[in-house]
Amino acid sequence: DSGVTQTPKHLITATGQRVTLRCSPRSGDLSVYWYQQSLDQGLQFLIQYYNGEERAKGNILERFSAQQFPDLHSELNLSSLELGDSALYFCASSVVSGRLTNTEAFFGQGTRLTVV
Amino acid sequence: AQKITQTQPGMFVQEKEAVTLDCTYDTSDPSYGLFWYKQPSSGEMIFLIYQGSYDQQNATEGRYSLNFQKARKSANLVISASQLGDSAMYFCAMREEVDSSYKLIFGSGTRLLVRP
Numbered sequence: 333d334s335g336v337t338q339t340p341k342h343l344i345t346a347t348g349q350r351v352t353l354r355c356s357p358r359s360g361d362l363s364v365y366w367y368q369q370s371l372d373q374g375l376q377f378l379i380q381y382y383n384g385e386e387r388a389k390g391n392i393l394e395r396f397s398a399q400q401f402p403d404l405h406s407e408l409n410l411s412s413l414e415l416g417d418s419a420l421y422f423c424a425s426s427v428v429s430g431r432l433t434n435t436e437a438f439f440g441q442g443t444r445l446t447v448v
Numbered sequence: 449a450q451k452i453t454q455t456q457p458g459m460f461v462q463e464k465e466a467v468t469l470d471c472t473y474d475t476s477d478p479s480y481g482l483f484w485y486k487q488p489s490s491g492e493m494i495f496l497i498y499q500g501s502y503d504q505q506n507a508t509e510g511r512y513s514l515n516f517q518k519a520r521k522s523a524n525l526v527i528s529a530s531q532l533g534d535s536a537m538y539f540c541a542m543r544e545e546v547d548s549s550y551k552l553i554f555g556s557g558t559r560l561l562v563r564p
Contacts, residue, residue: 334492365551375539375554388551420491424552437483437552439493 335359336425338440346448350411353443355423357404361438363387363426364406366398369442370419381406413447420444451475452542454555461530462563468515469525469558471540477501481543482523483552484514488536496538499523527560535562 335358345351357364366378368391377390381400392398395413400406410417424439451474461467473482484496499507499514507514515524527534540555 334494367552374556375541375552377551377553380551390551422493424493437495439485439495441490441492444491 334438334440336423336438336440338421338423338443340443341441342444342446344446344448345413347413347415349413349447350409351413351445353408353410353421353423353445355406355408355425355440357406357423357425358427358438361425361427362404364400364404365424365426366392366406366408367422367424367439368419369422370416373419375422378408410445415447418445418447452540452553452555454540454558456558457556458559458561460561460563461527461534463532464529466526466528467530467560469527469538469540469560471523471525471555473521473523473540473542475521475542475544477545482514482516483541483543484512484523484525485539485541485554486534486536487539487557493539497525530562532562532564535560 337356339354362383365380369375378392379398380388384400395411398408420442422439422442453472480501482499486494486496497507497509497512497514499516506516511528513526537557537559539557541552543550544553
């Protein structure tokens with residue numbers, strides 16, 4: 333158990349809908365990262381938050397947004413969903429700002445999103 | 449741009465034998481970190497081992513060792529005494545600096561199947 337909790341584990345929704353994925357980082361970790369794993373794109377970095385503030389952006393679509401709350405949990409919001417958004421979405425946490433060293437890159441179990 | 453290449457889409461190994469999973473990388477940064485992750489069929493990403501670019505010795509963690517050849521820009525994962533539970537996808541990743549923060553970029557993965 334990595335200590336990173338993601339909910340829900342599975343989500344099935346229709347095109348055009350909006351969903352929210354939730355991540356609780358490990359206790360004491362201030363940084364949260366979101367990744368998307370799809371069959372055609374592999375594992376892609378989406379966005380990072382540190383202590384409530386956005387720190388880095390990757391290949392995140394404008395239809396997607398995220399935030400980190402004062403209690404450090406994070407939510408990834410996906411709107412106007414398309415079939416191609418079907419993927420496994422991972423959250424990872426680390427203790428310091430962006431520094432993914434050997435002991436700090438802990439991933440949650442992922443949320444499998446299926447858009448039908 | 450930094451890049452990670454895993455050229456083996458799939459590998460077989462006999463139980464109790466050793467197996468090497470290949471990973472090559474491309475970066476112009478003198479300071480970087482390399483990671484290996486295991487993703488079983490259940491989907492979670494499990495951190496296995498880390499190698500820093502300035503580390504003098506190859507990293508080892510139990511049955512996992514990293515064959516780091518800096519001049520060749522390769523960071524192969526060696527799993528000794530394979531077990532049935534080692535059957536999974538394995539991803540090589542590199543730490544990349546972005547916007548004064550860091551993210552991980554991943555290779556396309558190698559699916560390992562351990563035969564009894």
